Amino acid sequence: MITDLNNIKSKDTEKEKERKEKKFLEKIFGRTTKADLKNEIDSLKIMIKQSSASVSKQEIWEKTKASIVVTHHSKMLNNNKSSKEQPVTYDLIDESREGDVKVRMPLKRKISITSSYGARKHPLFGTTRFHNGIDMAAWYENVYSVLDGTVTDTGWDSRGGGNYIKIRHFNRFETSYLHLSEIYYHPGEHVNAGFIIAKSGNSGNSTGPHLHFSVKEFGKSINPVHFLNDLIRVNNLIDIYNE
Known part of the structure; x- marks a missing residue:
């Protein structure tokens, strides 16, 4: 029994x-x-x-x-309400595989987030506003496209973002890179993940050189940290199941 x-x-x-x-x-x-x-x-x-x-x-x-x-x-990627960022994990992607890049970080360095996604006190105006992206420490350095896509817009953001470039991915996501010092592509041009699309800077309403990175899904703002970490996980799952 x-x-x-x-x-x-x-x-x-x-x-x-x-x-x-x-x-x-x-x-x-x-x-x-x-x-x-x-x-x-x-x-x-x-x-x-x-x-x-x-x-x-x-x-x-x-x-x-x-x-x-x-x-x-x-x-x-569903949790967009919290203004507190979890530690960003970047040890899941092999940055050395230049010939087979599927996902790339916006900066080729250890990411340091200086201002998180969500409600925050504006560093210049002192008022509480919704921050629709994340700010990364970046001292006039190369900025990379995180995925393959098409440049949809470039120019000057009169609301304080300074020089910017926007890229559309898979007709679903749009990534934006702001406060740039230089922009290397024009609307309508195709870029691959890992292409150098701009150089970070201090343009617009900014207290110092940095990169503002934001993401929209079907036109709605989402948390960029979750977006980047999920794409890295997908990249590694693809690698595992293709072996």
Whole structure:
């Protein structure tokens, strides 16, 4: 009887483990099992082999990557109310892989957030305002596009942002980079993740050189810290399941 009870308990434990694994995979990838995910990857490989000369492997990969990014991001990026930032984790991406960049940080250095997302006391005017991005310490240094995209706007922000550039990604997200000293692209031009798009500076209403980075999803402001960390996780999940 004891043996039978132990066997039942063991089976229940295995079922619970399998249920949790399925739930995790379904949450992250929209798949039920690892086999489903493997079949998806195998189908992708077949598509690449059978594709005509007019459809490149890179084009197929870009479409697949975009799908994974937006699916994962829409599920993971929901907490936009808190004005208190959690520590930013940047040890999940290999910055040395110059030839295979899928995600890049806005700065090629250790990120130091000097002003967080949410309500804050404005450093110049002293009034409490909603800060729709994060400020990063940056002393006149290169600014990078975080994902592939198309430049939608550049110019001077009369509301205090100074020189800025905005980039559209996957027809869903828009990243903005403000207080720049130099801008290297024009509206309509395509950029890849890791392209140097500008140089940080002290333009506009600013107390010193820094980079203001903000993100919108379908036109709505979201927390840039969550956005960056989730994209890094997606980048590493793609690498793991492509091995």
